[in-house]
Amino acid sequence: MKGKLITLEGIDGSGKSTVAKKLQENPEIKAFEPVFTREPTRGTLTGNAVEKAIQSDTDQLAELFLFTADHAEHLAKLVKPALESGKTVISDRYSDSRYAYQGITLKTRLENSLEWVKNLHRGWTIVPDLTFLFDIRPEISVERCGRRGEQSKFEKIEFLRGVRETFLRLAAEDPERFIVIDASLSPESIEKEVAEKILEFLNRN
Numbered sequence: 001m002k003g004k005l006i007t008l009e010g011i012d013g014s015g016k017s018t019v020a021k022k023l024q025e026n027p028e029i030k031a032f033e034p035v036f037t038r039e040p041t042r043g044t045l046t047g048n049a050v051e052k053a054i055q056s057d058t059d060q061l062a063e064l065f066l067f068t069a070d071h072a073e074h075l076a077k078l079v080k081p082a083l084e085s086g087k088t089v090i091s092d093r094y095s096d097s098r099y100a101y102q103g104i105t106l107k108t109r110l111e112n113s114l115e116w117v118k119n120l121h122r123g124w125t126i127v128p129d130l131t132f133l134f135d136i137r138p139e140i141s142v143e144r145c146g147r148r149g150e151q152s153k154f155e156k157i158e159f160l161r162g163v164r165e166t167f168l169r170l171a172a173e174d175p176e177r178f179i180v181i182d183a184s185l186s187p188e189s190i191e192k193e194v195a196e197k198i199l200e201f202l203n204r205n
């Protein structure tokens with residue numbers, strides 16, 4: 001039996017991690033014993049490399065390959081084995097983050113950068129069964145990030161506007177897989193909506 005892969009996507013500060021944490025405590029979700037994970041991975045060789053790249057002025061193409069190497073490692077060591085043993089996997093960020101972020105960072109370097117980045121994944125990635133897009137205006141999410149205290153080089157309003165548009169484009173192209181969430185609402189109402197949709201999906205499949 002193959003398990004289901006559910007991903008949470010959205011720009012920095014859209015509230016993915018907050019909801020992921022709440023889902024982990026939700027008794028009805030817990031009953032399915034999902035594996036919670038994230039990209040970039042934490043504490044791995046590839047995850048550490050990505051962390052250093054994000055904190056420095058790394059070449060954008062090199063950065064794409066580091067994020068993609070981390071995805072390969074994540075798939076091989078965690079996602080694939082879990083799905084093969086029938087488990088549900090819930091990942092805070094996944095391949096769509098590469099399509100949206102690196103699609104933008106590389107847009108002046110590669111012709112049709114979005115397609116190029118998608119093609120790089122073709123043939124070996126595992127496409128999620130369900131993806132929640134936490135949609136929010138970057139003006140709001142960047143302010144939230146400021147309050148959180150972290151600073152990523154990607155947390156710039158103009159840049160995140162492009163990333164948001166790309167995420168929305170990906171969602172429009174694949175409406176069967178994506179559910180777009182209004183991430184400007186309260187954490188409680190977002191968690192309720194996401195949990196309900198996950199339970200509906202898992203009970204149906």
Ligand SMILES: Nc1ncnc2c1ncn2[C@@H]1O[C@H](COP(=O)(O)OP(=O)(O)O)[C@@H](O)[C@H]1O
Nearest residue numbers: 012013014015016017018144145148185186187
């Ligand atoms: N729905 C929400 N409304 C207001 N603030 C929120 C909401 N969700 C998260 N936050 C706050 O915004 C910041 C970013 O949230 P976080 O979950 O870390 O976002 P992400 O994982 O998408 O980057 C945190 O300080 C968090 O407490």
Ligand SMILES: Cc1cn([C@H]2C[C@H](O)[C@@H](COP(=O)(O)OP(=O)(O)O)O2)c(=O)[nH]c1=O
Nearest residue numbers: 012013039040067093097098101102152154
């Ligand atoms: C997974 C991934 C993340 N990123 C970016 C998004 C974030 O700005 C940064 C770190 O991801 P993350 O730690 O998830 O940041 P946040 O909690 O703010 O959402 O890396 C990419 O550019 N490409 C990718 O493939």
